[in-house]
Structure formats: structure tokens, C-alpha cells
Amino acid sequence: MHTESALAATKASATSARGIHRKQHMKRMLRNRWLYLMLLPGILYFLIFKYVPMYGVLIAFKNYQPFLGFWDSQWVGMKHFDRFFGDPLFWRLLSNTFILAIYNIVFFFPLPIIIALMLNELRIELFKRTIQTVVYIPHFMSWVVIVSIVYLFFTTEGGLVNEGIKSLGGEKINFLLSADWFRTFITAEVIWKETGWGTIIFLAALSGVDPQQYEAARIDGANRMQQMLHVTFPAIRSTIVILLILRLGHFLDTGFEQIWLMLNAMNREVGEVFDTYVYSTGISEGQYSYSTAVGLFKSIVGLVLVAASNFIAKRMGEEGVV
Template sequence: MLLPGLLYFLVYKYLPMWGILIAFQDYQPFQGFFGSSWVGFKHFETFFTNDAFWMLFRNTFILAVYNIVFFFPLPIVISLLLNEVRKEFFKRFVQTLIYIPHFVSWVVVVGISFLFFSTEGGIVNTMLNSVGKEPVNFLLSRDWFRTIVTSQVIWKETGWGTIIFLAALAGVDPQLYEAARIDGAGRWRQMWHITLPAIRSTIIILLILRIGHFLDSGFEQIFLMVNPMNREVGEVFDTYVYSTGITQGKFSYSTAVGMFKSVVGLVLVVFANKLAKKFGEEGIY
């Protein structure tokens, strides 16, 4: 029973890791891994001294902070609210409604954003015109780019993120709530002293895993939203790897960029895990 899963990780996860070797080579497709010349850390030095490095790091870092600050807590809050709903039909209806956006592709999500924020017939600008305001070119604006991108993530993934937290809440012993009610605790105190401590370990583990993907801004969404007017605040490591590796054919250089991102993610996971253990949590290993 384990064999299909093991084969999947071996073929699609571990074997491709040998590809990071080309980050230390001047890789030529026709010469292959063993025929290409070794250059050591040349591509890393080129990347770190490139003027684009700090722009990419700043943009990726800010988007990551936006996601952790504004997106990560929302599934927890919604899970707590749904846990307090006593009407089972209404609870299931809301769950289904907020799960659906997860199955919508980023192409459709960005298309919906264009319908809302376009200057020509966009719903938001039409409303602004109706109250005498000047239209705002949200899609080309540097100031609005991060807000729109983060809002898209919130709308698409918040509902799906509640699944794990609701599963954790289902495991809370109902007798704890009964004992709290007997002691005179209201709904708020029950939530604060029973519900939140019960899912604290789940929150910590998911936060550690989220930190591990700190520099993963998501290629498809950003690629579809970036344009020449907002590229200075929208270009991130993922889109940079695509533009240099695929469109320009710099395979070794783009692999070095991707490897840097992965190493940073690994360091952050190890650090966050040690910090969690220092505060008495289990961590992920």
C-alpha cells in the first residue's frame, strides 16, 4: 500500500533534485550534466551582485509578510466562528460556499479581478464614476498591486485553509465545554481557554510550514498580475526564474536562484521549529 506513494515521491520529488547540480555548472543541454563545465559559485555571485537581487528580495519579502499577517489568521478565525454555529445546515452551507474558490484556477481569479478593477467597464470604477469620483487604474498601480494580490489569496484559499482547523476542533472533548459552562464560563471564555489551546499545536505546525514557503509567492498568480507598470513592485523570485531560465535560456543561473530560495526556506523552517520547541511546542520534528 505504501509503494505508490513512495514511488511518487522518489520519481517526482527526489530524483529531480539532482537537477540542482547545474547551478554549479555552465549547463549546456546538448552536453548534459556530465559534459558541462563546472564553475562553482559563479552564478550565485552573479545573482547576489545583480541590481535586481534586492528588488526581488524586497518584493517577495513584503508579499510573504502580507500573506502571514493578513491571510494566515483568517482560516483560524473563520474556523472558530463556524465551530460556534449550532445550525448544522447553515454551517455546511457556509463551508461549501467558502471552499469553492479553492477549485477556481488563478487564470479565472485574475480574470475576475480584471472585471472588477478595469478602467473600462470595471465594476469598481463604474461605482466610483456614479458617485462623481475619478476612475483609478488599479491594475497598473504600484500602490494597489500588493493589496489586490493578497486579497486574491484571501478570497481563494481562506475557506480551504479552515479544513485542518475544523478537523482539529472536532477532536476537542465536549466534556471540557460542559465543565466550563458549569463553572459559569461564557462562549468567549470557552473559546479562549479551551478551543484555542486545543488547536494551538496545529496552528504552530502550520505556521512553521508556512514560514518554510516564505519566499514562495506563487508563480502563476504573480505572472498574470505583473505588467510593465507595476513590475518594480511585482517581480518576485518565481517570475524571475521563469523569465531568466525559460525565456532567456539561462538554465544554470535560474537554478541557482531557485536553490537560494529553497535554502532560505530550509533555514527558516529549522529556525522556526527550534523556536517553537523552545516555547514548549512539539514542532514538526
């Protein structure tokens, strides 16, 4: 009887505690109701444009026919995945996408960090803001404009670079039709367009560094380079790790528009990637189910990379994303 009474008292106490906690939670929500209201547009955006469309990936397991509709199309299971993985083209697509992704990680990702560290060391405010504005501008230009500028500079028909080579006695180089130059151009264009914009997050993180840390480092005899290495860089290390993890989630997203505009018959062997293949098979040829299977495979790889990199980051003592 005593045990039953104790259990009943414990349950009653737990129920009462939950009720009190619930009331406190409701009071906090009411007190911060305007903050929750500000969250609403973002939540609705992700629900409508990110989560609701997810049901569409089911057509990767169907033989989708538009005239039959989504639900009446025949289920085919893993047929499209078997076809994709068994196609010799799969390894070429994987290789091309992987190489471009590695180029972006190795050559592009560190540059916003380096530029942010350099800008942070500038003491003349006007000069610093001018440099920031100049490096931001390319981000606001579309890929059509960027690629058009590249064509104007490197075409053999009056291009500035080739005309310079010719004036120096050399022979014109057909950069735009060369498979050897394709990856270099793709990476260089990404660097030109996005490096400046990528510095914003790092500069924001650097603005939170306590000036007293620099003062203490100077008292200890640290020069500017040592202050950067031992004060500035550690302050943004967690930000670098988080952005790298998020970047790996888009590891196979090499960018459709840019590559599609740079592709031609001479460089397709090294330039065809998952994004352009999905467009050509899905939109141009109407193979909706097959192209959805390809896109789903790419998304799953991104999810695995994010989970794995986040796990490794936490094991190494970093915060990670979750």
C-alpha cells in the same frame, strides 16, 4: 579470563536480543502489510518526483549547455551565485518577495483559524455546512479565472468598481496599472481563494475536542467567548504552530501564476519576485544554470526558516514538526 567470558556472554546476549527484536519487527510488518502497501504510492511519488530530480540542482554549479548534456557541461562553482548576489536586482527581488510573504503571514494565515473558530460556534448544522461550501468554492477555481474576475471588476474599461465610482461623481482609478495597489490585490486574491480551504485542517482538529471540557467550562461560569479562548483555541494551538512552521518553509514561494498574470510594465517594480524572475531568466532567456542557482537559494532559505522555527517552537514547549 572471567572478563573475556563476561564480554563474550554480553555480546551473545546482545546478538540474541537483536535477533529477537528483528523477528518481532518482521512479524509486525507482516501483520500490518496492507498498511505498508497503502504507503507505497506515497513513497513512490516522493521518490520519483521529489528526491530523484534533486540531482538537477547540480547545474546551478555548472555552465549548463543542452547540446553538451548534463555531465559534460563545464563546472563553474559559485559563479552564478556571485552574479546573482552582486546584481542590484537581487535586493529588489528580495524586498518584493519578502514584503508579499509578510503580507501573507500577517493578513492571510490567521483568517482560516478565525473562520474555523467561528464555524465551530455555529449550532445550526445546515447553515454551518452552507457557509463552509461557499467559502470552499474559490479554492477550486484556477488563478486564471480569479485574475479574470478581478480584471472584470477593476478595469477602467467598463469595470463594475470604476463604473460605480464614476456614477458617484468621482474619477476612475486605474487599479490594475498602479504599483500602489499591486500588493493589496495579490494578498486579497490569496485570501479570497484559499481562506475557506485552509479552515479544513483546523475544523478537523476542533472535532477532536472533548465536549466534556465545554461542559466543565459552562459549569465554572464561562460564557461562549471564554470557552473559545480557554477551550477551543488551546485545542488547536499545536496545529497552528505546525502549520506556521510548514508555511515558513514556503515563505519565499509567493506564487508564480498569480503574480505573473497580474504583472505589467507599470507595476513590475514592486511585483517582480523570485518565482517570476526564475521563469523569465530560465525559460524565456534560456539561462538554465543561473535560474537554478536562484531557485536553489530560495529553497535553502526555506529550509533554514523551517529548521529555525521548529527549534524555537520546541524551545517554547510546542511539538514542532520533527
